[in-house]
Amino acid sequence: MNDLDPMDRRSLLQRALVLAGASVALSACDALTGTGPAASKLAGEQVELLSAIADTIVPTTDTPGAIAAGVPQAFDTLFSEWASPDRRKELVAAMDAIDRLGGVNGFAALPAEKRVALLTRHDAAALTPAPQGRAAPGGMLSVGPPVTDPGYAKLKELIVVLFYLSESALTHDLEWEHDPGSWRPSVPITPGMRAQGSMSLF
Amino acid sequence: MFDAIVIGSGMSGGIVAKELCERGLKTLVLERGRKIDKAEDYTDWMQPWDLPNAGMIPEEERARDYPIQSQCYALGSANKGFWVKDSEHPYSTPRDKPFSWIRGYHLGGRSLMWARQSYRLSPMDFEANAQDGHGADWPIRYEDLAPWYDHVERFIGVSGSHEGLPHLPDGEFLPPFGLNDGELLFKQAVEAKFPGRKVIPGRTANLSKATPEHEALGRATCQVRSFCDRGCSYGAYHSSLSSSLPAAEKTGNLTIVADAIVHSIVHDPKTGRATGVRVIDANTREGRTYEARIVFCNASTIGTAQILLNSRSDAFPNGLANGSDMVGRNLMDHVGGLTVIGVLPGGPDTTTFGRRPNGLYIPRFRNAGEPADFLRGYGYQGGVFRSGGRTAALAMPGIGAELKARASHIGPWTMFIGGFGEMLPNPDNRVTLHATRKDTWGIPIVHIECALGENERKMAKQMIVDGKAMIEAAGGQVVATVDDPGPPGLAIHEMGTARMGKDPKTSVLNAFNQAHEVPNLFVTDGAAMASSACQNPSLTYMALSARAAHHAAEFLKEGKV
Numbered sequence: 153m154n155d156l157d158p159m160d161r162r163s164l165l166q167r168a169l170v171l172a173g174a175s176v177a178l179s180a181c182d183a184l185t186g187t188g189p190a191a192s193k194l195a196g197e198q199v200e201l202l203s204a205i206a207d208t209i210v211p212t213t214d215t216p217g218a219i220a221a222g223v224p225q226a227f228d229t230l231f232s233e234w235a236s237p238d239r240r241k242e243l244v245a246a247m248d249a250i251d252r253l254g255g256v257n258g259f260a261a262l263p264a265e266k267r268v269a270l271l272t273r274h275d276a277a278a279l280t281p282a283p284q285g286r287a288a289p290g291g292m293l294s295v296g297p298p299v300t301d302p303g304y305a306k307l308k309e310l311i312v313v314l315f316y317l318s319e320s321a322l323t324h325d326l327e328w329e330h331d332p333g334s335w336r337p338s339v340p341i342t343p344g345m346r347a348q349g350s351m352s353l354f
Numbered sequence: 355m356f357d358a359i360v361i362g363s364g365m366s367g368g369i370v371a372k373e374l375c376e377r378g379l380k381t382l383v384l385e386r387g388r389k390i391d392k393a394e395d396y397t398d399w400m401q402p403w404d405l406p407n408a409g410m411i412p413e414e415e416r417a418r419d420y421p422i423q424s425q426c427y428a429l430g431s432a433n434k435g436f437w438v439k440d441s442e443h444p445y446s447t448p449r450d451k452p453f454s455w456i457r458g459y460h461l462g463g464r465s466l467m468w469a470r471q472s473y474r475l476s477p478m479d480f481e482a483n484a485q486d487g488h489g490a491d492w493p494i495r496y497e498d499l500a501p502w503y504d505h506v507e508r509f510i511g512v513s514g515s516h517e518g519l520p521h522l523p524d525g526e527f528l529p530p531f532g533l534n535d536g537e538l539l540f541k542q543a544v545e546a547k548f549p550g551r552k553v554i555p556g557r558t559a560n561l562s563k564a565t566p567e568h569e570a571l572g573r574a575t576c577q578v579r580s581f582c583d584r585g586c587s588y589g590a591y592h593s594s595l596s597s598s599l600p601a602a603e604k605t606g607n608l609t610i611v612a613d614a615i616v617h618s619i620v621h622d623p624k625t626g627r628a629t630g631v632r633v634i635d636a637n638t639r640e641g642r643t644y645e646a647r648i649v650f651c652n653a654s655t656i657g658t659a660q661i662l663l664n665s666r667s668d669a670f671p672n673g674l675a676n677g678s679d680m681v682g683r684n685l686m687d688h689v690g691g692l693t694v695i696g697v698l699p700g701g702p703d704t705t706t707f708g709r710r711p712n713g714l715y716i717p718r719f720r721n722a723g724e725p726a727d728f729l730r731g732y733g734y735q736g737g738v739f740r741s742g743g744r745t746a747a748l749a750m751p752g753i754g755a756e757l758k759a760r761a762s763h764i765g766p767w768t769m770f771i772g773g774f775g776e777m778l779p780n781p782d783n784r785v786t787l788h789a790t791r792k793d794t795w796g797i798p799i800v801h802i803e804c805a806l807g808e809n810e811r812k813m814a815k816q817m818i819v820d821g822k823a824m825i826e827a828a829g830g831q832v833v834a835t836v837d838d839p840g841p842p843g844l845a846i847h848e849m850g851t852a853r854m855g856k857d858p859k860t861s862v863l864n865a866f867n868q869a870h871e872v873p874n875l876f877v878t879d880g881a882a883m884a885s886s887a888c889q890n891p892s893l894t895y896m897a898l899s900a901r902a903a904h905h906a907a908e909f910l911k912e913g914k915v
Contacts, residue, residue, distance in 0.1 A: 208753060208754065209753045209754070209757065210753075210754075210757065210758060211754055211755065211758075213755045213758055215758070217758075226408070229407070230407055230408065230410075233407055233412055234407040234408075234410055234411075234412045234413060235412075235413060236412075236413035236414045236417070237414075239413055268753070268754055271753055272752075272753055272754070275751050275752065275753050276751045276752075279750075279751040280751075308748070308753075309748055310408075312744055312747045312748055312757070313408055313744050314408055315744075316743050316744035316747065316761060317402040317403055317405065317408055317409075317744075318402075318403050319401065319403045322401075322402060322403070325758060325761060325762050326742070326743050326761070326762060328402070330401060330579065331577045331579055332577065332578045332579065332707060332708035332709060333577050333578060333708070334578055334707070334708055335531050335532070335562075335578045335706075335707070335708040335710045336706060336707035336708060337531075337532040337533060337534040337535070337537075337706055337710075338534060338535050338702075338704045338706070339704055339705050339706060339707050340703070340704055341703050341704060341705055341764055345705070345764060346742075346762045346763075346764070347740065347741075347742020347743050347746065347761065347762055347763060347764050347765060348705075348706075348709075348740065348742060348743065349402065349743055350709070350743055350744075
């Protein structure tokens with residue numbers, strides 16, 4: 153049952169990767185044939201709005217931003233496959249509130265600098281501690297006081313989490329090795345060294 | 355007809371199967387869940403960006419199918435197949451006494467998802483019941499189990515450091531996963547400020563260096579990935595699938611039947627022996643009976659109680675081997691979840707490489723050198739690590755380049771320590787069969803009534819006080835505490851429902867984990883525990899399993915069972 157040598161284990165991993173590719177393709181087929189919850193995907197203009205929000209929260213700097221990392225598409229998948237109806241309403245409401253910051257033409261139509269200025273203010277207000285609100289997301293280590301606008305906090309959390317789980321961020325923004333191979337408990341910090349990526353808080 | 359039937363393939367059942375098979379017994383392992391296909395079910399190959407829905411289970415599915423299981427930190431979209439759906443496996447509790455029963459029904463059971471921390475009980479722990487009068491005195495002492503701890507540690511592979519502590523005995527260790535510089539700073543401060551307290555590397559069943567014995571089973575040295583709860587294709591942590599069942603299989607004496615839900619154990623009143631086990635096929639719901647000369651019940655603490663209680667006959671109207679009325683009683687977990695989180699400003703200008711599948715451990719010091727206003731004590735698990743990434747990105751308001759810079763920056767040393775406290779045995783904390791409700795297979799569901807007592811509540815308070823003081827002793831700032839222990843069950847250390855003891859009137863099992871009233875019936879899962887100590891218990895279940903299997907095989911040879 154388990155009499156594999158390490159080389160066999162590696163080839164088993166390779167096989168698993170191929171299998172994974174196959175299963176990803178299958179789930180894509182599901183969506184195309186309409187068995188998935190296609191009706192609950194973001195509408196076209198919402199994708200544009202979400203892209204503008206994600207690009208403002210995580211822009212391209214010296215490293216690629218949320219758009220290049222595929223965050224809008226990944227968010228759309230979460231929206232249809234992960235979010236409950238109540239969650240969808242909450243996220244859409246949070247996006248609509250940001251859209252209104254842009255006036256009649258909407259947030260996505262604004263120039264980048266304007267978007268940054270407006271969303272920075274919105275972000276600070278939305279994440280202001282509020283005695284009656286829900287706890288801010290982010291998990292145990294960033295548990296803070298409840299915030300004014302939990303819907304925005306969730307929207308931002310999903311964008312940020314999707315970005316820092318992306319191949320782009322784990323290549324350019326954080327250190328990441330799937331198989332580190334060894335534990336080194338003391339490594340000097342050198343200039344340019346980045347924080348470790350992680351799938352969990354720790 | 356088999357020589358032995360082992361009910362359950364998890365942490366303890368796997369070791370029983372190995373030991374019995376290696377002693378030449380034709381052994382049948384019954385598993386209520388499915389077989390695991392490593393190529394398909396292990397998802398340790400996934401990169402972070404491969405995780406379905408960023409690792410999250412869809413909200414409606416989570417609420418419908420996993421309301422209890424999702425309270426477990428380790429459940430995610432990539433490994434949800436390792437947990438039961440609560441919707442398919444109900445149990446009941448009184449409204450005001452929730453109990454979180456975290457389970458996985460598949461070959462290997464929770465050995466696939468366990469947190470791998472492996473500590474010996476100490477002489478003090480085996481004497482505790484006799485000392486303060488709570489529970490039944492253990493019928494064995496540390497010295498009885500010590501060689502079996504050695505045996506199991508060598509086989510499963512436990513990394514750890516030798517500390518020479520009387521209340522946390524050393525073992526047969528592989529090299530430790532060393533403390534990082536933040537943890538060394540914390541260690542130095544705690545040990546200086548609180549003489550007698552120790553901060554040591556966690557002892558974990560991950561192969562820091564595989565031995566030839568491990569490699570012979572296809573296991574390899576840990577790659578320091580920390581994907582353990584998605585299954586490890588390197589077999590680098592101990593599970594029934596990486597270690598014990600493969601070892602059993604090598605002997606040619608093992609038969610595994612999965613999808614076989616045990617209904618009850620058959621007892622022959624003429625001989626006073628168990629003759630076999632009735633199962634219901636999980637898929638076809640057909641019943642059948644397997645026969646054997648000895649039966650080991652390793653269905654996990656609550657599952658074992660359920661089977662014994664459901665094995666009713668004229669000879670045992672209250673359940674098999676239950677003349678003492680102790681089957682199902684004395685359910686314990688650990689007082690867990692009490693956590694202190696802090697930041698250590700300053701600290702050494704270093705970081706770490708690799709995702710160590712482990713952390714630090716602070717052995718018990720209350721009622722072990724330092725006084726307390728409660729009985730028994732607690733240890734802490736925890737870790738010190740550099741913050742950064744998404745946690746730093748979300749830690750405060752801000753967007754754009756500033757957010758990205760904050761996430762990429764190697765942040766300050768951040769730490770948490772969480773207490774695990776001993777829960778006293780209390781006969782009113784118990785598992786019974788529901789009077790009317792049955793599961794899909796016609797078996798009465800369990801009713802769990804369990805609550806923390808006054809001693810546990812006092813302990814929980816002190817854990818937070820001590821935790822804060824230790825972080826502050828290292829110059830740390832406490833940023834958050836979790837001071838509600840939450841419902842019992844969440845430490846996932848349930849035990850005690852068929853306790854060992856000296857007196858058949860007050861206990862179910864004798865010093866060899868043999869039912870006082872049914873000599874060829876053995877129980878070596880958590881149910882056997884007469885007290886909970888505060889150490890993570892799986893290693894003790896395995897040592898008891900190996901020891902009992904050895905004696906059972908000897909008894910068979912001698913014609914005693």
